[in-house]
Amino acid sequence: MKRKLLLPERLMLGDGTAPFNGVYAIRINGVITAAGLSVALAKVQAKHPLLRAAVRNDATGAPWFELPAVHQPIPLIIKERTTSVDWQQEVRDAWASVFNLEAGPLINLTWLKGDAQSELILTFHHSMCDGGGGLMLVRELLAVADDPEKEIGIHPSFTTLEDIVPAHILHGKKEIFKAKLKALFIKGALASISAFVSTRGRQPISRQQDYLLHWKLDRQVSAALFQYCATKEVTVNTALCVAFLSAFKQVKGAKALNKIICPVDIRRFIPEITKDVIFSFGLSLELSLNHAQDVSFWERARLLQTVASQKIKKMNPYAFMLPFEYAHSGIKYMRKFLTYGKPVYDLMFSNMGKLDIPEQYQTFAVDTIFSPTVIGPFSNPTTIITSTYKGQIDFSFVSNYQVLDYQDALAIKEKAMALLTEELPVQAPEAALSSII
Structure with missing residues (x-):
């Protein structure tokens, strides 16, 4: 069984030498065992073919997901936990880890083993799995670790384009013509742009220069923010976009680009990609702010909400996916631009x-699910991911010293949280906005 990688998957895979990993960290209170985790890993791996796959190139150099005759089990790495912040270094190490693509699998689990409290660090290559898929794997691993007899089902084969794109679109003459025409434009534009990108004497940014900021809003402030956003008729997502773009502008001044890219879960648009199917990429939403001085924070949020809603309504996942499948020959230009371009x-x-993860299990409880992180070899790795668990909004802010100074990142975090909470009917205590150290 094998499947050719889609172009976005190839883009994230690169040549296999540079990591592009997603990482989940989960804090557990109570009893977990190596035997229980091994059973859970084996059962989850048996369900999902991609968790057994290796990546091998054909005669043309194109990569394929392929099931080896005998697959390797998902590695379980056990380390002793000494402090409550050990997980942060493990996450940073996970960003820099390189999977053996030809042997597989493209996933592993680290258990930071403590007496009463532990962390599980799940690392996977982004070319195989996105954040939504990673959350599903966390849910399944915890369920089976708690109950080894639990049935989670089996997916018999890889998810292919034929599985998720209606036949009349995938094979329609009009749709194919449009996709090929758009692919020609994409390749031509990228070739022209990349011609002005020099690689002479330049190296991709070093993973050793990556850093992580992590913090939470407490339950009271989180609840107040949810309620206030509802009264203003904007989503929390939009309010956060406004807060971070405004903070970038305040900290970086003229160097701020006033542009934020928001991944949109493709499962919202393609029902065949269900919540228990691994998939590696989604759609993207590009947003900018009106920085006029006389526009208030929440008025900016309402304006941006209108724009975001209109753009999401117009999204067409098939019009996004199909042209790329006729643009594989342009991948070298894409990599060059994304890796070395400004x-x-x-x-x-x-x-x-x-996050729809239970809090209490039979032998353990989930204390915290830290917002996932992802980082790749491209020229701007700056990414903020948020999630809400047990009523608290959790933030992971990832960047690199070569791209964004650490002190600037701290200032952006503080200014964004101040903007977000200054009108809330509760006073945000300092502890609610502080990093967990």
Whole structure:
């Protein structure tokens, strides 16, 4: 069984030497065992073919997901936990880890083992799995670790384009013509742009220069923000976009690009990609702010909400996916531009929303699910991901010293949180906005 990688998957895979990993960290209170985790990993791997796959190139150099005759089990790495912040270093190490693509699998689990409290660090290659898929894997792993007899089902084969794109679109003459025409434009534009991008004497940014900021809003402030956004008729996602873009402008001044890229879960548009199917990429929403001095924060939020809603309504996942499948020959231009070109946005931002993971299991409880992180080899790795668990909004802010100074990142975080909470009917205590150290 094998499947050719789609172009966005190839883009994230690169040549296999540079990591592009997604990471989930989960804090557990109570009893977990190596035997229980091994059973959970085996059962989850048996369900999802991609968790057994390796990546191998054909005669033309194109990569394929392929199931080896004998697959390797998902590695379980056990380390002793000494402090409550060990997980942060493990996450940073996970960003820099390189999977053995030809052997597989493109996933592993680290258990930071403590007496009463532990962390699980799930790392996967982004070319195989996105944040939504990672959350599903966390849910399944915890369920089986708690109850080894639990049935989670089996997916018999890889998800292909034929599985998720209606036949009349995938094979329609009109749709194919449009897709090929758009692919020609994409390749031509990228070839022209990349011609002005020099690689002489330049190296991709170093993973050793990456950093992580993590913090939470407490339950009271989180609840107040949810309620206030509802009264203003904007989503929390939009309010957060306004806060971070405004903070970038305040901190970076003329160097701020006033552009934020928000991944949109493709599962919202393609029902065949269900919540228990691994998929690696989604759609993207590009937003900018009206920075006029006489526009208030919440008026900006309402204006941006209108724009975001209109853009999401017009999204067409098939019109996004199909042209790329006729543009594989342009991938070298895409990689060159994304790796060595100047950044064209301030940050990527993703809000995972409320995480549907149980808090209490039979032998353990979930203390915290830290918002996931992802980082790749491209010229701007700055990414903020938020999620809500147990009523608290959690933030992971990832960047690199070569791209965004650490002190600037701290200032952006503080200014964004101040803007977001200054009109709330509760006073945000300092502890609610502080990093967990």
